[in-house]
Structure formats: structure tokens, C-alpha cells
Amino acid sequence: MKRMLAIVAVLAAVATFGFAAGEADAPAEGPTRIRVNMEGYAGGEGTPEEIIATQQARLDGGELNANQAAETEWRIDYITALAEAADERGVQWEGVDWGWAEQLTQRQLNAFLAEQGPDILVGEVQMPGFARQGYLEPFPPALAAKVRAEVVPGAYGPMEVDGEIYGIATFPGVNVLFWNKDLLRQAGLDPDRAPATWDEWLDMVEQITAAGNGEFYGGGTYAGPNFGGSLRVGPFMMMAGGGFIDENGDVDFANEGNFEAFSFMRELAKNSPPGAVAGASEGGWWDALNQGRIAYVVDGPWRLAAGEALGIDIGYSTLPIPTGGSAANVTIGAAFYGVPTYAENKEEAFLFIEALLDESVQDLHVQAGQRPPVLQMYSQDADFADSYIATFHETLYGDVSGLPTFKGESNARIWDVFHQHMAEAIVTDGDIREILARAQELGEQFQGQ
Template identity: 25%
Template sequence: MAIRKFAVLGALALAGVSLFGLSAKADDVTITVWSLDRDIQPAPNLVKDFNKLNNGIKVEYRQIQFDDVVSEAMRAYSTGQAPDIIAVDNPEHALFSSRGAFLDLTDMISKSTIVKPENYFPGPLKSVMWDGKYYGIPKATNTIALYYNKDMFKAAGLDPNKPPQTWAELVEDAKKLTEPSKNVYGITFSAKANEEGTFQFLPWAQMAGASYDSINTDGAVKALEAWKQIIDEKLASPDTLTRSQWDSTGTFNSGNAAMAISGPWELDRMLKEAKFDWGVALLPVPEEGAKRSSAMGDFNWAIFANTQHPEEAFKVLEYFVSQDDRMFKDFGQLPARSDLTIPETGQPLKDAALKVFLEQLKYAQPRGPHPQWPKISKAIQDAIQAALTGQMSAKDALDQAADKIKAVLG
């Protein structure tokens, strides 16, 4: 139903009917948009399509680089040169919101017939909130789950239709699947000392009852000890501590690891590279019946507080939201919304995997939200590295991280 409605709206717009109640005028209002998106990604294409509406608003697009988003955007805001709209990585959103750099959209959203908070997965929605108010709109989302090699499961005497459900089962299966003589590890993931390491570890801690502001609970210690066991028993490659998610998943694709923790961004690559039967399962939980969690990635839209055209900027965002049903079909990205149906691709492995990732998204949680997220994340990264390299016990490493985070939180 939702897809049909948006299709009708899109047809009306292309037919020259104003979607948002603005008639064309000689002096168009210009709205600037900054995003990382390249020409094959959503932002520049949505901008191009919006401009075809000729509804009195003209959008200008600028592509920026990932490493420059925070510094360049904050500098532009402080000098009055900020764009009207920007796409920011979800863990960075609170930094801007807490400093008053982003416009409070709560009232606009409450009056909108297009942007409806109840249509979003909880995690992405939480990432645009600060102090109980909405300072943005989720743009797209992703998460992580467990890829596994069904052929290797069969060869090891494991049921290819029963991937591990708990941490204990994951470790036991990894032991059975590890074959040093063939250079095959039981599992691969990223414990790198950057945001990717935090991205992969935090769900384990959360499933065990911890959170970023209580990272040294008994459950979180157990989670890090499980990672340590996997490394110590060589069930994962030693370079797990230095490899990115992309590189570690490549190990799985090449047949050198039987399981991998990674995201939906790998699906097309996997279809090309993996010469075996594979499946995707929800992340294992600490024990049967435990609550689930998962990581949450991708970007949010926001309007800068010093925009001269807040209403027009919001209408641009409303248009972007009205095109969310294209997010996967046209750009291969998962919409942050639970009310949209992802169309089948006709590729059974991919379609089955997408169903699992969409289920996993129900439990995905943002990193933070907190304006000092990079410092919080660094404390967690340091703990992971200290424990996995044997410099400290898991408990001591997480106790140290908790102290650092407490200092950050004040």
C-alpha cells in the first residue's frame, strides 16, 4: 500500500502537479544540500528529480568527503556558510544537535503528512533525537548479522539450516569449522581499533545488558572474553585486530573462513565472489531467550539551524522521504523505515539474506546518541585491543574504558 501511494505521488509530481503546495515563481528559493553520495547514490539523483518539479524551490548539490563532514560542516556553520541541508553519519548527529547547530524539526514533523515517526525502525529514529526532540530524519540504514558457509557446515557434520543461535554455539561451531591445515578459520569479523571495532562489539555488550555508559558490566566482560577465546584458540585470524569489515568479509568470500559478521552492503559482492552456498542468520545471543541487539549504520538528513529557508528546506526533505521506496530498488540501500516492502531481486540467496537483515534491523541500536561519541568509542576500541592482545584482562580493560567514558560524560 505504501509503495503504491508513493508511486502515485511521484507520478503527480512528474506530471507537473505541485506535491507540497508551492507554485513556480520567477525567483526560486535556492536550497543547498551536502552529502557524501556519488552519482550512483541517492542524494544527487533525488536532487535532480526534485528540480524537475519546478515548484519554486531549486536545490543545489555538493558532494563532500567522509573525513571532512564534521570539521567542514562545523566550520561552515560557525561562519554562517553552512548549507541548508546536510547528511551526517548517525553517530555524529548528536554532536551537532546538542550544540544547537541543527534545526529542531519536531513541530514540522508533527504537522507533516509524509514524515511519520511511527514508520521508522526504532534505532534510526532514536539517532536523530536529542533531548526528546527531532533534529533530523533518517536517510538510510544498515546493520550486521551472521553470514555462514552452508557447504562447510555440511562438511563439518553441522546442520546447514541451523546456524548458531547462542554465543556458546557460535564458539563450538567455530571450533568444528576451523581447519588450520587448509587455512580455514571458523569465523571472521573486525576488531580493528577504529569505529568498525566498536560497531561490531557494541551489540555483543548490549545483548548482555551493557550500554556505552555502563560498558563494564558482567555481561560485557563475558562478551569480550568470548572474543578473546576466539582469538586465543585461533578460531579467527590474528589479523582480526587490524582488518576492516570489508577485508574480513573477503576472507569469508574466498573460503578461508566459515562464518563472518558483516552487513548487507556485502551482498552484491558476495554473489560475485562466493563460490559456495551461503546463508545469513541473526546475531547469536548470550543465551537462549536473551534480548537481541545489533549495530546500526548509515546517514541522517538534517537542516542547519541558521538556514534562511527552514520551510522550503523541510519540503525538500519531505520529497526525499516520499522517495524512500526507491532507496533499495534504485540505489541498493536499505530505507530506515519498517513500513516499506523491499522488492524481491529474483536472486534467492540475496532475497533470503535481506529478510534476515530487515528482521535484525528491528533490534539495531544507534551508537550513543552522544555529542562526545568519538571519545566514547575510542575508550571502547582501546579496551578491545588491550584485552585481545593480552595486555589486560577483559574486566580490567572494560573497567578502564568505563572510567574514561565516565570522565567524558562528566
């Protein structure tokens, strides 16, 4: 007991040094180094040198499989190119990794509260909301003009508010259809056949489920009660002429398009393993794909590489279209970069965004083949036209939107309401119109508050 006490006391004393050291460890003087909030695919923590060193250490560790090693090598190239492009513009930077989704949003909220934090923030569904609430700085005219002239509209469209651009995704995803070719073969279908319409697709899905006999299913899309669900169900709502808001920006859930989309989704959901379509976590859905238990999924461009890494033979095509509908899409996995109003180094921050759009940096996205580049110039490139990501690049010219931010003070509450009712409409036997009407009523009530 005595010895234990002594050890604890000594450790506490050591912590005191940490206390003092933290105070003394003020930021070093020197050229301004902007802090950039980054995500996990093309970012890292610390200065470019530190990020590269970390990745190099992973590589030298020899524990990585071929895929991971290739990804790591690519990351080193990417950070090197980005650092050079920033350097040319006289910008020094360091990355900050705050995670993703809920936890990232919380920390960004905290940064706005304290009016201090990184000079550039990154995020997905929360960023358009930040733009609308005035937390982000509009792009300066020169940069905005350059973006409009050189970048595909889908990359910045969701971040446009009242004619100003507040952010841009430099390697955005859009939804496409993926399938496990093996399961199509087992069901006696042509593994390369891409369904063109909803009816055709549903027919194929049902054939696969019948052939699977409980072992595997046709699948469809994840539709859980969260943004992972609405990001993938959203395109179907829009294709059928439905959506989330009307032209005035008011809540608009109970419309015929949504009814049609949800009815179709319900049919798809019957062709999935129990509980996988609308689980709280997406994990169950992707595990089902990885274990060869579902044929079709809707997802962003990374799914091909993820599937191939597990040895699944994957086919892909643009999303099927409903009879009488038209193609539409929602960005997914799009990392929008924006500059918060509190930022101390706004000028450098916008220069950094320019560096993200530099050809040398964008070329690396082409090289990785996982996320499409956003510069329009690639459309003229014949070599690029045949590549996998050209499908996505092409889609970004079309009717692509982000998820909306609702009017009033209760955006998150209205989303909670929508997500819960969406899942209910798709996986229960309730009357879809009645469920949509309930969602509409609650949505209007909260919108008015």
C-alpha cells in the same frame, strides 16, 4: 633552464586568471537551489542533471562490470525519482560530496565554525553528537508527526534528543550475521544452518577453524579500535545486557554484560587469521572474507551484494543471542540526514527530507534490495516479506540504537579510550575486568572535564 622558467611563468600567469575567474564566478541568480551533503551510495555531486550525466558517462564508457553497471543504472533511476519528488515540493537542489568518516566530520565541523555550508548534512556516528550539541535544527512539528506515524522507529531513534527529532536515515543498515557457505560445507556443517545462540555459534566457528587447519578460520566479527569495530561489537554488548552508558547517560564500561560480551569476542577472535580482527583498517578483515579465509562476519546489508560480486556463496541470518539475553542491534552504515542551524533554506531543506521519504523514492530501495526502506507500510506488503532486506526492515522495529554521545566536553577522547580498550580486551590475554576497569576510570575522568 631558461625555457623551463618561461613555462613556469606562463602557467603561473594562467593561474592568475583562475584567481580572477573564481571571484567572478558568483552563484547565479534564480530560484533558490539548496545544497545537499550526500554520501556515495545514493548521492552524487552537482545538480540532478549533472549527477545523471556523470553516471550516464560511466555507463557509456563500457568499462564497468555487470554489477557496477547495474548499480549505476539504479543510481540514475534513484536520482531521477528523488529529483521528481523534490520538484513536486518545489525544491531545487544540488549534491555536495564531502567523502565519509573522519574527513567528512572535519569538513562539517568547519561548516559549523563558519556558519555556512550545505543546507542538509549527512553522516553516521557524528550526527547524534551534532544533534546533542545543538548544531542541528529539530524537525518541524508536522514533519516530526509524519515521521513518527509512518517510519520505523530505528530510522530516527538514534537522532532523537529530548523528544525532538534531529535527523533521519532513509535507508539505514543494521548488523546481521553473514557466512561463506562453502567453508561451512568443507567443515561438514549444514551451510544453511543459522546459529541461534552464542554457544552454538562459537561451537560452529571452532569446528570450521579446526577443519581449516590454518588455511581458513571460523571468523566472527571485526573489532578494530574505531567506529567500524564498536558498531559491530556494540550489538553483542547490548544483547548481553551491557552497553556504553547507564540510564543517566554516564560512562558505563565496566559492567558484567560487557565482560560477558568481550569474553565471548575473545574466544571468537582466536578463530581468525592473525591480525585481522583488530587491525587499524577494516580492510584486512574484509579481504580475508573475500579470499575465503574466514567463514563468519557481522555487517550491514551491503555485504551480501559485495560477496556475491566476488562469487562467494553467502548465507545470512539475524545475530545469535546469548543465553539469558535478548535481541538488540546498532545501526550501521546509516546515513542520517539533518538540517544544520546555520542553514539559510531550512524550509526547503525539510521538504527535501520529506522527498527522501516519498514512496517513489523508497520503492527504489526495495528494488535495489541492498538497503531497507524505512516506511512502515512495507511491513504489510506480502511480496516484500520474502525479500532479503525484509530481515533488516523487521529489525528496525526492535531494540535498535545508535552509538551514544558521551557527556561532557570530551566525547571523542572517551571514544578513543573505549576503542583502544575494546581491542585490547578482545585480542590480548589481559584480564578483561581489569581492562574494563581502566577504561571506566579514564572515561569517568574525561567525562568530568
